[in-house]
Amino acid sequence: MTTAVHRRLRLPADYRSPAAARAAVREVLVESGQSDLLDEALLLTTELSTNGVVHAGTDLDVDIAADERGVTVTVTDYRGGPIETNLLTPDETAEHGRGLLLVDQFATSWGTTHDPTGKGVWFRLERGGPPARTRYGQPTRPRPESPEAAATGPADALVWLVHVPEDLRQRLTLPQLLSELLLRLCEVIGAAGGAVYVDASDGRGQRMVARQGTAGLPVVEAPDGIAAPEAEPETAESAPSESVPLPLPRPLSGRIELHTAPDAALTESWHSLAQLSAERMTIAIENDRLRDMDRARRSWLTYLAEASELLAQSLDVELTLALVPQLVVPRLGEWCALHVLDEYGELSLAASTHADEGALPLLRRLLSGHDDEEITDRLTEAAHGDGVVALPRPAEGVAVPLIARGGVLGTLSVGRPPDRLHAPDDVTIISDIARRAALAIENARIHAERADVSQAFQRALLPSALPTADGVTFAAEYEPASTGTDVGGDFYDVLELGADQWLMCIGDVCGKGAQAAALTGVVRDVIRVLVRDGRPLGRIVELLNQTLLDQHDGYRYCTLAMAVVARAADGALEIELCLSGHDKPFLVRPGGGPDGGEVPNPEQVGECGTAVGLLPEVTVTPVKFRLAPGDALVFFTDGVTERRRGGTLFGHQRLRRELRGLAGAPAATIAGKLTDAVLSFTADPPRDDIAVLVLRNEPAAP
Known part of the structure; x- marks a missing residue:
């Protein structure tokens, strides 16, 4: 049975405030008999209260009102200024900018309030409304009401620590899911905050993919120059921290870094619970990686099919040579060049392109062999070999031979993307493109030779x-x-x-x-x-x-x-x-x-x-x-x-x-x-x- 419940509480600008706000929302929903709204309500409450602590740095008023149809939560801070309602999707690695995006995604309705002393954001979740959409665009199945969600025993705490309902999980990106799991871990073991770092073995090193709280983390400037609160002055040097590795399969690696306040300590079983959470995060990361690999594989297959179709349509040698670099840039690299072997076995630049047209003259000078003998030697090595040859700076990239019908036609060179080295999958695709391009060039040459013979015959x-x-x-x-x-x-x-x-x-x-x-x-x-x-x-x-x-x-x-x-x-x-x-x-x-x-x-x-x-x-x-x-x-x-x-x-x-x-x-x-x-x-x-x-x-x- 649903009953009307209303709670209002004031919380300090403290890392413990989001957990207190979540506890109040949980209590109201359980008391009102609306536990089926628990996951979404806790997620949105966490986002709004954390944003208030980090960006406003003032006390927070949390108002929770449950009625027979749903629940309304309002989080008000006392920092002046407008609320920026930017609903553009943030970068996956961004450490801010998700609050209103999540509210807009999950809430039945939401809005803002303003008064002379501060501003607030409210959201409403209703039961039996239109089904929410997953991030893949499919409607989710409604969950039955779960009174057991309110249980506070050890077993229920473990379930809540690692279990995210399927319909909610489908609507969360990987950083959002990891942030939710990290927040639950911090609440269970009493950590002030933490972060999840993952090294995808792509040359970029470890990157933070999720974080909670501010204790022990570097102060980050938010949009519009709003700094992290001065009320939480802890830094990575002053706050105690613990690290738990993520059991990711090679070549991936990662860790959870947990921070405590100077006057607090983690629970006795924190390490076991953190390992359990790390395993759950590993499953999420690996699933997301496999989905990305599958999407990438389908994307590459489509790309190769389209490239083959375009190359097959051209029987003109010069057009085919000019087309190949256009197919490669910017998908596989920042620049691309084709060198062909002349009748004396010497390489000559036949076609090139660069994502930045202003850099094309310099690239052509480098690849023409006039300014850098090392690059010329590497290209010659690629032409007379059968593998991938790395190119040195300033034309960093890879070169592969163009081989068709057992003969070497030249080389295909591709510059590295601006922000990373070529991944093994990139090199595989480049080699495949080189084989297809070589065959297209050879076919165009054969057609041109036959056309010359036919025209000579016609003239005769x-x-x-x-x-x-x-x-x-x-x-x-x-x-x-x-x-x-x-x-x-x-x-x-x-x-x-x-x-x-x-x-x-x-x-x-x-x-x-x-x-x-x-x-x-x-x-x-x-x-x-x-x-x-x-x-x-x-x-x-x-x-x-x-x-x-x-x-x-x-x-x-x-x-x-x-x-x-x-x-x-x-x-x-x-x-x-x-x-x-x-x-x-x-x-x-x-x-x-x-x-x-x-x-x-x-x-x-x-x-x-x-x-x-x-x-x-x-x-x-x-x-x-x-x-x-x-x-x-x-x-x-x-x-x-x-x-x-x-x-x-x-x-x-x-x-x-x-x-x-x-x-x-x-x-x-x-x-x-x-x-x-x-x-x-x-x-x-x-x-x-x-x-x-x-x-x-x-x-x-x-």
Whole structure:
């Protein structure tokens, strides 16, 4: 049954006051039948009363009012000034700044009071309210009322010393939990205060992770310059202290340091109780460490997966080299650099970055080998070894080799984080990143080499220059569908046969890659040999068809347009055109009359025939016509007309309109502007090769 209980007491600015306040709250809650609120109420009372003792240094008034729904506790001090309500999460190692954060986290409601003589903070805890949230965001299960919590026997004292209810523990960070356990230990054994120190073996040494009271501890300045109370002048030198080790597994170590007031002594069994509390703290520290390790492991796995994905997307060597340091800094160190081995086996700086851009020039000088020979020697050692090499100051860090497919590409160097050395896990991740980066760099190099070979092969399949002659101009444009390792199947050629006679040829071999390129070379060479042998165009097509059929590859064929061009005595060009499965070229005429007149629509000329390489017999029909001065003959491949924007093709009609606007223009202008119009038809890259070949009969100069 719940009864209304009210207590009010005044406490001095003494290290014993928080314990007295807790005892009063415990008594009120037990008397009112609300022991289920005991843990949260004691925790918040401790925070507020300790803050009052440490930061105010005045007497404290503690008002406790329990009713049928809950309890309200108010702690008032008599130091003037505003209350700073900063609810930002403090640093895990901070020794202050948790009071109002905990109040806000656990209390049903809370607030402040002000009067001319002082200020206070109150909190209220209610039964049956909305469930509190754990620090992981999950609601806690309500605890049943526990009358046994009020028991004061030895067994109950031991339980209370080490047992923190699960729902409360889940809402506390490790420093908060250790502070609560330390406070309980101090109350049970009569210590004035204490601290918990842990060395995580991370190069930072022992750090204080929890403290209670001020006796025996250095005076610490709180926010806004509020010093610790002068009423407690004890220092680490004057106050008696006892130390109990924490039984932490290697490589961790730690201790509990307990302090007593000069006029007090610890209980007889204090050492056994302290050891019991130390074991409980060790469990909490180890559990927290394992959780952190698990979170870190998942985080590193995600990091490595994302890094691999980014590296795999780049097939550009320079981009890959620049990307690696950006992936490392600042996650694994303050700076990162990549050195690559040149053809002489010497290391050269390829890429670097620094968390502080202002320090990047100095870093580059150090790592370039001009200012520090020791760093250069260490990098060389890393490149010719298979392990981790430590780098000396002022570029302190580690260097690991970049090894891919059994070969050494260079080194990856990472500077130490600003506040610590690299941990073993950091070095493991750096080595893993180095392996992935080396493989990405090697893949990018292989791709670049293959692209160079393909582009050289592509250039070999096209004429390096077109013939020039008075009154006749040739022009061509070629846009491959791929600038990578594939070789396109489109080709063109212009061959000078004799004085005032030429062979024009354009074609499209089915497919891409090495096989298509090989077939393109065969077609081009066979045509050159046969036409120089004086064979007519029809016979050339027949022999070429037989040659391709002899290749025994039924999936490879070629469309072809050939024209023999000869200059006539009257200045016209006589054309013999033969089409073998290829699009008809456009004949583009300028406007008529001395003033130009209306430009006629370009017309397609020629007779369609059978593509070569498909059937045993081919049928082609050579066609003869003349090109008057100013006329142009425009050949193209299907990459022009089949250029697609969504569901719309560039098509023959759009091509006709473009050529009509280019009537009378020079051959190079026609080829260039037509290609630009086709490419700008859509923002998508070409899906097929685009080839344009133009012949123009230049009019005589006026």
